[in-house]
Amino acid sequence: MYDVIIIGAGVSGAAVAWQLGRFNIKTCVLEKCEDVCEGTSKANSAIIHAGYDAAEGSLMAKLNVRGNEMMDELSKELDIPFKRNGSLVVCIHKEELGGLKDLYDRGIKNGVKGLKILSREEALELEPNLSEDTVGALYAPSAGVVCPFELNIAMAENACENGVEFKFNTEVKDISKGEDGLWHIKAANGEEFCAKYVVNAAGVYADMIHNMVSKDKIRIIQRRGDYCLLDKQVGGHVTHTIFPQPTSLGKGVLISPTIHGNLIVGPTAVETDDKEATNTTAEGIEELITKAGSHVRNLPIKNVITSFAGLRAHEEHHDFIIGEVADAPCFIDCAGIESPGLTASPAIGEMVAGILKEKMGLTEKSDFVATRKGIVRTEGLSVAEMNELIRKNPAYGNIVCRCEMITEGEIIEAIHRPLGAKSLDGVKRRTRAGMGRCQAGFCSPRTMEIINRELSIPYEKITKSGGASVIVPTRTKAAGAAGAAASCAADAGTQANLGAAASKESDGEVTGA
Amino acid sequence: MKNYDIVIVGGGPAGLAAAVSAKKAGCDSILILERDTELGGILNQCIHNGFGLHTFKEELTGPEYAYRFIQQVLDLGIEYKLGTMVMDVAPDKTVTAMNREDGMFTIPAKAVILAMGCRERPRGALNIPGFRPAGIFSAGTAQRLVNIEGYMPGKEVVILGSGDIGLIMARRMTLEGAKVKCVAELMPYSGGLKRNIVQCLDDFGIPLKLSHTVIDIEGKEHLTAVTIAEVGPDRKPVPGTEERYTCDTLLLSCGLIPENELSRAAGVEMNPVTSGPIVNESLETNIPGVFACGNVLHVHDLVDYVSEEATRAGENAVKYVNGAEAEAGAAGGNATTGAAQAEAGGNAEAGRAHVIALAATDGARYTVPSTINVDRMSDLLTVRFRVGDVYKNSFVSVYFDDERVMHNQKRIMSPGEMEQIVLRKAQLAERPLLKTITVKIENE
Numbered sequence: 001m002y003d004v005i006i007i008g009a010g011v012s013g014a015a016v017a018w019q020l021g022r023f024n025i026k027t028c029v030l031e032k033c034e035d036v037c038e039g040t041s042k043a044n045s046a047i048i049h050a051g052y053d054a055a056e057g058s059l060m061a062k063l064n065v066r067g068n069e070m071m072d073e074l075s076k077e078l079d080i081p082f083k084r085n086g087s088l089v090v091c092i093h094k095e096e097l098g099g100l101k102d103l104y105d106r107g108i109k110n111g112v113k114g115l116k117i118l119s120r121e122e123a124l125e126l127e128p129n130l131s132e133d134t135v136g137a138l139y140a141p142s143a144g145v146v147c148p149f150e151l152n153i154a155m156a157e158n159a160c161e162n163g164v165e166f167k168f169n170t171e172v173k174d175i176s177k178g179e180d181g182l183w184h185i186k187a188a189n190g191e192e193f194c195a196k197y198v199v200n201a202a203g204v205y206a207d208m209i210h211n212m213v214s215k216d217k218i219r220i221i222q223r224r225g226d227y228c229l230l231d232k233q234v235g236g237h238v239t240h241t242i243f244p245q246p247t248s249l250g251k252g253v254l255i256s257p258t259i260h261g262n263l264i265v266g267p268t269a270v271e272t273d274d275k276e277a278t279n280t281t282a283e284g285i286e287e288l289i290t291k292a293g294s295h296v297r298n299l300p301i302k303n304v305i306t307s308f309a310g311l312r313a314h315e316e317h318h319d320f321i322i323g324e325v326a327d328a329p330c331f332i333d334c335a336g337i338e339s340p341g342l343t344a345s346p347a348i349g350e351m352v353a354g355i356l357k358e359k360m361g362l363t364e365k366s367d368f369v370a371t372r373k374g375i376v377r378t379e380g381l382s383v384a385e386m387n388e389l390i391r392k393n394p395a396y397g398n399i400v401c402r403c404e405m406i407t408e409g410e411i412i413e414a415i416h417r418p419l420g421a422k423s424l425d426g427v428k429r430r431t432r433a434g435m436g437r438c439q440a441g442f443c444s445p446r447t448m449e450i451i452n453r454e455l456s457i458p459y460e461k462i463t464k465s466g467g468a469s470v471i472v473p474t475r476t477k478a479a480g481a482a483g484a485a486a487s488c489a490a491d492a493g494t495q496a497n498l499g500a501a502a503s504k505e506s507d508g509e510v511t512g513a
Numbered sequence: 514m515k516n517y518d519i520v521i522v523g524g525g526p527a528g529l530a531a532a533v534s535a536k537k538a539g540c541d542s543i544l545i546l547e548r549d550t551e552l553g554g555i556l557n558q559c560i561h562n563g564f565g566l567h568t569f570k571e572e573l574t575g576p577e578y579a580y581r582f583i584q585q586v587l588d589l590g591i592e593y594k595l596g597t598m599v600m601d602v603a604p605d606k607t608v609t610a611m612n613r614e615d616g617m618f619t620i621p622a623k624a625v626i627l628a629m630g631c632r633e634r635p636r637g638a639l640n641i642p643g644f645r646p647a648g649i650f651s652a653g654t655a656q657r658l659v660n661i662e663g664y665m666p667g668k669e670v671v672i673l674g675s676g677d678i679g680l681i682m683a684r685r686m687t688l689e690g691a692k693v694k695c696v697a698e699l700m701p702y703s704g705g706l707k708r709n710i711v712q713c714l715d716d717f718g719i720p721l722k723l724s725h726t727v728i729d730i731e732g733k734e735h736l737t738a739v740t741i742a743e744v745g746p747d748r749k750p751v752p753g754t755e756e757r758y759t760c761d762t763l764l765l766s767c768g769l770i771p772e773n774e775l776s777r778a779a780g781v782e783m784n785p786v787t788s789g790p791i792v793n794e795s796l797e798t799n800i801p802g803v804f805a806c807g808n809v810l811h812v813h814d815l816v817d818y819v820s821e822e823a824t825r826a827g828e829n830a831v832k833y834v835n836g837a838e839a840e841a842g843a844a845g846g847n848a849t850t851g852a853a854q855a856e857a858g859g860n861a862e863a864g865r866a867h868v869i870a871l872a873a874t875d876g877a878r879y880t881v882p883s884t885i886n887v888d889r890m891s892d893l894l895t896v897r898f899r900v901g902d903v904y905k906n907s908f909v910s911v912y913f914d915d916e917r918v919m920h921n922q923k924r925i926m927s928p929g930e931m932e933q934i935v936l937r938k939a940q941l942a943e944r945p946l947l948k949t950i951t952v953k954i955e956n957e
Binding site: 228279305483 | 548598612614615617619632633636637638640642644645646647651663664667689728729730734750761777
């Protein structure tokens with residue numbers, strides 16, 4: 001029995017888990033995928049929004065601004081790459097200049113600091129590649145870029161470190177209130193859980209989870225957004241995050257450097273009934289290229305290294321739904337978390353934990369660990385630091401991903417951390433191995449070798465991202481035949497190998513002596 | 514770390530041949546840096562035959578071909594480091610590299626030979642719409658998994674792109690019991706060698722669908738199907754021509770990209786057509802003493818030509834090192850310019866050197882090299898180029914400024930097969946005013 005069960009290990013669920021980690025309670029996160037950060041949290045603009053977009057007085061506005069404020073400290077505490085690069089909402093039609101002023105006014109009311117309306121000249125000086133048509137821009141210095149994977153993973157890791165349990169491949173199928181007054185949860189894999197409180201952080205599925213317990217139905221509409229990610233070679237094409245003026249469908253197609261130095265272009269906004277429709281479309285990508293080109297000149301779109309799509313969990317009233325469900329006491333919704341959900345996530349965690357703290361009378365742990373140290377990043381280390389690292393662990397001298405220059409040491413660490421990587425995508429999101437211009441063409445066989453070795457997962461079972469996503473389901477004829485012949489001798493072989501390793505070690509001792 | 518006269522970045526076919534020729538040309542201070550755990554590069558996974566017909570007059574497999582050169586490297590006592598990634602090549606030719614044993618180290622080289630090879634264009638760069646499930650591989654990655662690791666990506670295969678590796682893998686997957694349903698090629702002609710179309714597709718009854726591309730990828734976790742459509746002259750899908758193929762594997766063989774990140778960072782000037790360095794007759798880049806050869810320079814079809822090219826790069830690197838030493842030796846006395854510098858100085862054109870530009874027009878896409886310093890060229894100089902379309906019974910014409918000096922009819926030329934012309938030094942030397950040599954394709 002748990003005090004709190006959180007459904008979903010995306011950025012909202014992880015943020016709630018992170019905040020609950022400080023209290024003396026038993027918390028568990030149920031996640032239908034094999035890893036954290038598998039849904040909307042992994043496929044978005046990765047922007048820390050300033051907070052001028054959301055309607056004044058909305059929860060969205062409040063949590064956006066609060067989340068933005070929390071990022072400096074959070075990024076230090078949890079060791080997450082974050083940079084305030086500033087954003088520009090660019091106006092290219094004179095008659096729409098008034099729109100910038102409206103955004104400015106709303107931003108001021110929302111509590112956004114440092115906003116400034118720039119003339120055409122000022123905007124172009126700040127960002128020389130803006131369109132010739134630029135007539136003005138709203139500058140928000142507090143906007144930033146973050147690694148969305150690491151934000152999600154870091155909060156989850158810290159929660160794990162502080163005793164929060166995570167159950168992966170655990171899809172919630174049914175929730176009911178028992179006569180014992182507890183929530184009883186059935187998972188698709190047959191497991192059952194019960195808890196005093198449930199937090200619904202199920203992303204695009206938050207309506208399904210909510211509707212299992214409440215008569216007051218909600219509806220999440222998936223809004224698909226296609227993105228293109230461009231090579232680091234052109235990552236400096238703009239240095240600020242460039243937005244068009246917003247419309248009813250959202251903030252529009254942005255162009256931004258990413259925290260890791262790529263250029264991101266997107267998203268489109270297409271509504272879909274399918275909660276799994278993360279497929280890109282030819283029309284979507286076409287639209288991106290056209291729209292992005294109207295605000296930034298000479299967009300180097302031919303340098304695309306990948307395209308992807310994410311689903312925003314759009315709630316029909318366009319605000320976050322956070323709080324206890326009226327007809328389902330002890331069930332807390334965290335629904336409709338669309339943009340600026342990533343920005344707001346730490347504040348969402350804080351708010352939900354606040355609600356639970358008050359209702360449950362939570363007390364803080366004495367041994368709470370507030371900080372988390374990320375995976376050693378070899379990029380940017382000096383030669384001396386690098387050599388010190390390699391001396392201690394030679395795996396840091398072996399580059400596995402040659403595009404992003406990721407070492408074997410980093411991959412091994414990603415695998416063995418709390419909530420460690422189990423798949424190629426798990427490694428990729430934690431280390432960036434495979435995220436570069438060759439898109440894992442070179443490093444995936446090598447990463448598979450490391451996963452096979454470190455986790456004793458047979459090659460045939462290694463996945464791209466869990467489930468049915470196996471990479472090489474069978475052996476070749478020759479290897480299969482050799483394997484069959486050798487299989488009876490396998491134990492002996494292992495022993496022989498161990499023997500060899502052992503004798504090597506004793507050789508070392510002799511030499512050492 | 515020891516100092517070396519010549520550092521070779523890459524121990525594939527180009528790096529090996531360059532090392533062997535540099536050693537034979539008299540340089541004893543050579544180091545090959547190879548990122549993989551074996552010498553030989555991608556040849557190690559090319560277990561099919563057909564290598565070496567030009568070089569050794571016999572048919573070898575990739576590993577056998579590589580071993581002919583590895584054997585020489587070993588016999589000649591050329592030093593190499595495996596598992597070693599070059600992190601940086603500075604404009605002053607200081608090479609920074611890293612491995613498990615030595616950590617990060619620098620070598621101030623006198624000459625550097627770039628031989629990093631190329632990589633495959635991934636799905637992302639093609640902007641193919643659809644899902645992003647497991648089961649999509651670049652052909653070379655699948656080749657490694659099958660031939661080196663001994664694992665099969667799947668049983669029902671569609672291949673996009675008719676590059677040579679894709680064609681070879683169509684046959685390889687078939688021999689392993691997989692069903693290769695078709696090879697779709699966006700262009701109206703194949704990107705691979707004719708012999709591979711015949712031996713890898715025709716012989717196995719695998720259809721090659723020219724002017725077709727993949728327009729959708731299905732499967733949330735693992736690939737389940739792709740949709741292929743015909744494309745019009747604008748290379749856009751033609752509505753109504755869609756065909757759905759169930760499959761668990763999609764292999765991509767849509768072009769190779771020279772791997773020039775190190776070169777760019779060093780300040781090497783690039784040719785946007787080849788995505789490789791701009792080089793002169795000595796295969797030297799704009800940075801004197803930095804040479805390039807093999808697929809990092811321009812993508813080749815045949816490894817034999819890589820070896821031949823790399824051999825020249827190795828010899829020229831030795832000349833450069835010797836020239837630089839002669840110059841350094843003379844620097845104390847009277848400043849020797851002229852000959853020594855012409856010998857030594859790369860694109861830094863020495864005083865009155867006769868430098869001719871090469872241009873590719875009218876169907877010829879590029880030439881390697883891009884310039885020729887007549888004094889420094891060998892008696893015969895091979896100029897390689899590719900055409901941009903399929904040409905039947907057309908002529909390769911070479912113009913010395915406005916004068917047509919070569920006009921050779923070819924039965925067929927296609928983008929998938931590299932072409933070449935040979936220039937004679939004597940021919941150029943007798944034209945001191947010659948500025949530009951143009952290679953073009955003419956109908957008559």
